[in-house]
Structures are given as structure tokens and as C-alpha cells.
Amino acid sequence: MSIKRRQFIKAAGAAGAVTGLSLSGLRFASAGSGKHVVVVGGGAGGATCAKYIRHFDSSVKVTVIEPKTEFATCFMSNWVIGGLKEQDWITHTYGDWSAKHGIDVIHDLVVDIDADKQTVTTRGGKTVSYDRLVVSPGVDMKYDTIDGYSEAASHLVPHAWHAGPQTTVLRKQLEDMPDGGLFVMASPPNPFRCPPGPYERVSLVANYLKRNKPKSKILILDAKDKFSKQGLFTAGWEKYYGYGTDDSMIEWRSRANDGTVKAVDAETRTAMTTFDEIKADVLNVIPAQTAGHIAHKAGLTDDSGWCPVDHMTWESKMHKNVHVIGDAAIASPLPKSGYAANSEGKVCAAAVVAMLKGNDAPTPSWVNTCYSLVTPSHGISVAMVYDSKDGSVSKVKGSGGLTPKGGDYTLEAVYAESWYLNIVDDMFG
Amino acid sequence: MTRTSLLSALFVAGLAVGHSATAADASGQMIAAQCNGCHGFEGKSVGDAPSLHGRSAALMAKAMMDFKSEARQATIMNRIAKGYSDAEIQNVAEYYANLK
Numbered sequence: 001m002s003i004k005r006r007q008f009i010k011a012a013g014a015a016g017a018v019t020g021l022s023l024s025g026l027r028f029a030s031a032g033s034g035k036h037v038v039v040v041g042g043g044a045g046g047a048t049c050a051k052y053i054r055h056f057d058s059s060v061k062v063t064v065i066e067p068k069t070e071f072a073t074c075f076m077s078n079w080v081i082g083g084l085k086e087q088d089w090i091t092h093t094y095g096d097w098s099a100k101h102g103i104d105v106i107h108d109l110v111v112d113i114d115a116d117k118q119t120v121t122t123r124g125g126k127t128v129s130y131d132r133l134v135v136s137p138g139v140d141m142k143y144d145t146i147d148g149y150s151e152a153a154s155h156l157v158p159h160a161w162h163a164g165p166q167t168t169v170l171r172k173q174l175e176d177m178p179d180g181g182l183f184v185m186a187s188p189p190n191p192f193r194c195p196p197g198p199y200e201r202v203s204l205v206a207n208y209l210k211r212n213k214p215k216s217k218i219l220i221l222d223a224k225d226k227f228s229k230q231g232l233f234t235a236g237w238e239k240y241y242g243y244g245t246d247d248s249m250i251e252w253r254s255r256a257n258d259g260t261v262k263a264v265d266a267e268t269r270t271a272m273t274t275f276d277e278i279k280a281d282v283l284n285v286i287p288a289q290t291a292g293h294i295a296h297k298a299g300l301t302d303d304s305g306w307c308p309v310d311h312m313t314w315e316s317k318m319h320k321n322v323h324v325i326g327d328a329a330i331a332s333p334l335p336k337s338g339y340a341a342n343s344e345g346k347v348c349a350a351a352v353v354a355m356l357k358g359n360d361a362p363t364p365s366w367v368n369t370c371y372s373l374v375t376p377s378h379g380i381s382v383a384m385v386y387d388s389k390d391g392s393v394s395k396v397k398g399s400g401g402l403t404p405k406g407g408d409y410t411l412e413a414v415y416a417e418s419w420y421l422n423i424v425d426d427m428f429g
Numbered sequence: 430m431t432r433t434s435l436l437s438a439l440f441v442a443g444l445a446v447g448h449s450a451t452a453a454d455a456s457g458q459m460i461a462a463q464c465n466g467c468h469g470f471e472g473k474s475v476g477d478a479p480s481l482h483g484r485s486a487a488l489m490a491k492a493m494m495d496f497k498s499e500a501r502q503a504t505i506m507n508r509i510a511k512g513y514s515d516a517e518i519q520n521v522a523e524y525y526a527n528l529k
Contacts, residue, residue: 051470052462339466346462365455367463367512369505383505385512387455399512403504411504415467418476422469429470 035060035356038120038130040110040294042066042094044073044338045136045326047427048345049352054101057353063104063128065120068164069093071428074194075338076420077163081171082204084376090163092428113298115319132352134314135300135307136326136341137292138162139193145288146186147263147272156266157283161193173282174205179213181281184271186261187222191306192289193327193336195228196382200372201284203233206241206249207375219278220252221271222259223288229372229380232402236374236409261285291328298322306330311393313361314348323348333395334386340368342423364388368400371416379403379412454516457524464521472525486519486526493518 039050042064050064072091079085098105108122119129141159143150149157158173160166177183183205187198202218209216227233237243237250253259263272269283290296290305300307300318307324308317314329316322325348326341334340343366351361366386371379384400386393403412461472464481468474472481481489495501496510497518510518 342466343463347459350459350462362459363453363455365459365463365517367466367509369467369509381505383508385509387512396512400508408504414477415504418474418478419467421476422474422478423466425475426465426470429475 035131036129037062037132037134037352037356038128039064039134039136040113040120041136041138041292041326042068042071042105043136043138043326043341044075044427045138045341045345046134047071047097048342049134049136049325049349050103051097051101051427052346052349053352054103056349057356058102060353060356061104062102063106063130064094064098065106065108065110065122065128066094067107067109069107072163072167073338073424074161074163074197075423077160077167078197078201078204079373080163080167081160081174081201082373083171083174083208084204084373087168090167092424094428097428110294111297113294113300113319113322115298115322118321131321131356133322134348134352135295135298135316135322135324135328136345137294137328139289139327139336140292142288142290146261146285148266149264149285149287153264153266154285157264157269157285159286160284161197161286161289170282170284174208177213177216177281180215181213181217182279183209183216183218183282184269184278184280184284185218185220186264186271186283186285186287187220187224187227187259188286188288189223189255189260191332191336192286194338195335196233196370196372198286199227199229199233200374202250203236203241203372203374206237210241210249216249216281218250219280220250220259221261221273221278222252222254223261224259225254225256229382229402232380233372233374236378236380240375240378289327295324295328300324300328302330304330310391312364312388312391313351313355314344315351315355323352331393333384334366334393335368335370337368337370339370339423340366342427343367366393369419371412371419373413373416374409375413377413378409379414379416380407380409381412381416454514454520457520457522460513460517460521461524471528481525482528484522484525486522489522489525490518493522 039046050062070091094105108124110120111123112121121127158166158170160170241249258273258275261271269280271278291301302308307329309324309329314323314325325344327336347364354361369383371381380403382402385396468481474480493510496506
């Protein structure tokens with residue numbers, strides 16, 4: 001080959017002949033499109049996508065529609081529940097962000113999407129037109145999968161799987177629990193937001209109880225027979241919380257062991273499985289989940305209750321010019337995690353910017369990196385790099401995996417906090 | 430043979446390992462966007478993870494290649510570096526080096 005690769009790319013790029021090749025050093029966008037993108041939801045996926053659309057092409061007008069003026073991240077809300085951090089630490093606002101990146105923010109709830117007319121309607125009565133729409137609605141709780149559970153019951157028996165007021169309620173209940181009390185968690189069936197989340201929560205509740213109410217116990221009633229980072233969690237529980245001994249602070253009951261919670265009585269904080277009835281001092285019920293309401297209302301979901309999308313662009317397979325990212329999208333093998341939503345938001349942003357100009361989406365690349373704490377100074381992680389194969393997300397063979405045996409758990413805990421500071425800066429900074 | 434031409438040769442021959450043989454290499458900008466989650470927007474870290482913004486391409490490429498080959502040990506970067514072809518590592522190293 002007589003021509004160097006970079007020269008070849010430059011030459012080919014100048015000739016307008018390149019698609020799907022690596023365009024090192026080139027911007028996705030150079031000329032202005034003047035188009036309008038509306039982003040529904042200002043969470044991990046939506047905020048990232050909005051910011052990166054503006055970063056990739058500042059000629060695109062971006063409007064984010066998000067009901068909350070203060071957004072608490074689900075990730076690291078376990079650190080608040082465990083008493084490691086205050087609620088303020090996980091709470092972010094949009095004012096400075098909006099001004100810094102030139103993004104319009106409307107604090108309202110999208111109640112309808114007309115994909116033919118390319119408009120959204122808000123509860124406040126606004127109708128907003130878009131050239132392309134990005135929907136990042138997160139998850140809704142399927143309260144009706146557990147008898148006696150409901151949105152109203154969740155004020156007494158919090159799920160705390162949307163961070164915010166429920167995080168504070170669960171923290172307060174733990175603080176009020178007597179020493180010798182029983183904390184019961186109902187852990188949901190797959191697929192659900194943040195697969196290691198329930199087990200990190202249990203770890204940090206155990207850490208709090210061990211220091212403050214050491215006679216207390218934790219029971220996990222699980223709708224699954226295995227869970228994310230299971231070996232790393234149980235090894236940590238053995239080390240710190242007596243797991244596997246008669247005196248263990250933590251007991252895990254799998255689905256096969258009658259772990260699935262079928263009903264709750266919120267008033268008495270009682271959880272019912274098929275054969276058992278357990279009265280808790282603090283009851284944390286995390287139900288099965290589905291794509292956020294607007295995705296269902298707008299016909300973006302399939303029979304699974306989640307949103308099928310083209311992974312190269314994150315455009316919906318149900319409606320044209322509408323993209324779905326984050327937990328609501330069918331993204332497997334990408335997990336339903338904050339980092340994956342952030343990763344998808346960037347690939348979607350690059351695709352949206354290209355498509356608004358009639359160009360092909362650039363070659364995608366995704367990452368998931370997820371830390372959990374077993375104690376404040378014992379961190380564990382799982383990571384994976386993804387590329388595309390036959391138009392779908394695919395794990396890059398040989399990459400990723402769990403913290404290896406003999407890993408540095410102290411440093412992993414340090415990097416867990418660093419992860420948070422940087423990812424929220426990447427989203428909301 | 431210079432390092433760059435070695436990388437080019439590997440790329441052209443389709444021998445580069447680290448991602449699906451059928452997949453095209455992603456751009457430096459695309460990969461950097463993914464790194465930013467842990468290393469901060471535009472690689473400007475606000476935590477204990479190192480900043481990547483403005484690092485020399487040689488340093489970043491060497492670090493990534495060493496993580497990939499396990500010549501250098503890290504907590505998580507060995508697992509991450511194995512996800513990229515040698516050409517992609519060069520792309521992302523050049524991207525961060527050129528950020529102003």
C-alpha cells in the first residue's frame with residue numbers, strides 16, 4: 001500500500017465517498033443543518049444525548065422536555081440509603097447546563113407523540129414540532145404484578161428504584177428501625193434497571209446495620225435464581241457480614257427456594273411468597289419493570305413491554321424519526337444501566353446529527369462500566385466493550401468482564417466514586 | 430517499519446484483533462465519547478481517573494497497547510483496552526491529543 005491510511009481517508013473523505021470507515025479526527029458535522037431535535041426525558045440517556053448533539057453539531061436546535069427541575073440519579077442512590085452520601089450529592093439541576101450548551105429545557109410531561117405529524121404534546125398543553133425525536137423515558141414499576149402493591153402503597157413500602165423522595169423515605173425507615181430489626185428486600189425478575197443494584201443496596205444496608213444496629217438481619221426475597229456480580233457480592237458478604245454462617249447478617253432466598261414475592265400488606269409491612277409470610281421492620285419492594293409510560297402510549301413498545309430499535313441509529317422499529325435510548329430500549333447485550341444509557345445517548349446523538357443531513361450514521365462503539373460497593377472501601381466492577389455485528393450491538397470478544405480474582409478492591413472503591421463524578425459531569429456538567 | 434505503517438498494514442490485512450473481524454473501526458471521536466463516561470467530558474476528569482484531554486498520542490497509545498497486552502496492570506483498563514483494534518487505539522489517542 002503506497003498511500004498511508006490517514007491520507008487515504010482524507011482523500012476519500014474529500015471525495016465524499018466514505019461511509020462506515022473510521023474518520024479519525026474529523027467532526028461528525030461541519031455544515032449547519034438548522035434542524036430541531038426534541039428529547040423526551042432529561043435523565044442519563046436524554047441529558048447525554050441532548051448535550052452530545054449540541055457538541056457534535058451546534059447548528060441543531062435541541063429542546064429537552066423533563067418534568068423534574070431537580071434530577072436525582074438512580075446510580076449511587078444506594079450510597080445515600082446506606083448513609084455514605086447526602087441526597088444533594090446525587091441531585092442535579094438543569095439551569096447552568098441549559099445555558100452552557102444552548103439547550104432549551106421545558107419542565108413539563110410529554111403525554112402524547114404524533115409520529116406522523118412529528119409533534120409532541122405536553123400535560124401543560126404545549127405542542128412542540130420536531131425533525132427527530134429522542135425518547136428516553138426510563139422505566140415504570142409494574143405494581144400490578146404484586147397483589148396489594150401500588151403507587152400509593154409505595155409511600156409506606158418504598159421501591160426506591162426511582163431516586164428522589166423514595167430514596168429519602170427508605171433511608172429514614174432504616175434510621176428509625178430498631179436494633180434487632182428485619183430489613184426485607186423483594187428483588188425483581190429480569191429484565192430490570194441496574195442488575196447489580198439490589199445487591200449493592202443490601203451490601204450498604206448491611207454496612208450501616210453492622211456499625212449501628214448489629215443485631216439486625218437482612219432477608220432478600222428474590223424472583224431470580226442468580227444475579228449480577230453474584231460471586232463477587234457473596235465473597236464480599238462472607239468476608240464482612242458472615243454470609244454462609246449461622247450468624248450471617250444476610251440471607252438470600254432464590255426463586256427456586258420460594259423467594260418470589262406474590263403479595264404485600266403495606267400497612268403491616270408483610271411480604272407473602274407462595275408458602276411463606278414474612279413481617280418486616282423495613283420492607284423494600286422492587287417490582288418487575290417496563291418501559292416508561294410515554295413509550296407505551298406512543299406505540300413504541302412491542303409485546304415485551306420494551307422498545308425495539310435499530311442499534312446503529314437507535315431509531316424505533318415502530319415509528320420513523322423517533323429514537324429510543326436508555327433502559328426503555330431493547331439494547332441487549334447492553335444492560336439497563338446508567339453507563340449504557342450514556343453510551344447509547346452518544347451513539348444516538350452521532351446518528352441523529354448525521355441523519356439530519358441525509359448522511360449515514362457513523363460506525364458505532366459502546367461501553368458499559370459499572371461499579372458497586374460491598375463496603376465503603378471494597379469496590380467491585382463489571383465492564384464490557386461493544387461494537388456492531390450485522391446491525392446489532394455485539395460484545396467484543398476477549399474484552400470486559402468482572403473484577404478479576406485478587407483484584408484491588410480498595411482502588412475499585414476509589415474509582416467507583418471517580419466514575420460517578422465524571423459520568424454526571426459528562427451528562428449534566 | 431514505522432509504528433504507524435505497521436498499524437496500517439495490520440488494518441489493511443484485516444489482522445487487527447480486539448473487535449469483530451467484520452466490524453469497521455470506529456473513529457477517535459466515537460471512541461473518546463465512550464471513554465468520557467469515566468474520564469470526564471472531553472477527557473477532562475473531575476475525579477481520580479486520569480484526564481485524557483491533550484495527552485500526547487504516543488503516551489496514550491502506549492498505555493492502551495500495554496493494557497491490552499497485559500504488559501501493564503490496571504484495575505479495569507486491561508478489560509477495556511482489549512475491546513479495541515490497534516487502529517482504534519491510535520484513533521482515540523490522536524483524537525484526545527488534538528483536543529484544544
